[in-house]
Amino acid sequence: NAGVTQTPKFRVLKTGQSMTLLCAQDMNHEYMYWYRQDPGMGLRLIHYSVGEGTTAKGEVPDGYNVSRLKKQNFLLGLESAAPSQTSVYFCASRQSGTGKTYGYTFGSGTRLTVV
């Protein structure tokens, strides 16, 4: 049981290039999230999904697109990378429902540098 797996772990892009970050979870979780972490800013939500085929904008969605074609995968795309997108990206998932039964599981992060 791998939990939440992010690929790649590191990437360097040139300004204007595109790339896709992959998040895969094997826990049959309904909800998935993409966050970015920047020094002094904590983690900020980019996009999230509450089920296969659905996505929604978070706090900082501009410059990113997402897709959830399969329940276990949540893709984050950068169409035209900018230096401001240099960050560490974390994916998370959790099962549906409320109360004590759910908890968030985080991936190990993707460190992206845009030059």
Added chain:
Amino acid sequence: AQSVSQHNHHVILSEAASLELGCNYSYGGTVNLFWYVQYPGQHLQLLLKYFSGDPLVKGIKGFEAEFIKSKFSFNLRKPSVQWSDTAEYFCAASGGSNYKLTFGKGTLLTVNP
């Protein structure tokens, strides 16, 4: 708007000192509260969480937090810190029916030996 604020940006302590990190939240209705720790170069790890019931929550590594509803606070405490506790600590919250987890900006804890 839902928000989480952490009082201290950087806390520096000596080993064996007591720790308290402040966290306040702004949420309507039911709230679920979390503390995460991130050691240098690593990903987030859950320290403890509060959903309901006893407002004093005990977590891993000797950490505890107290939910005080009247103060909208969920402060993290540890009686005696160790050098290995050096890390960044994040408070986070989500509403009872809210899908999203909102983080504070984090507190960097440095423990000097």
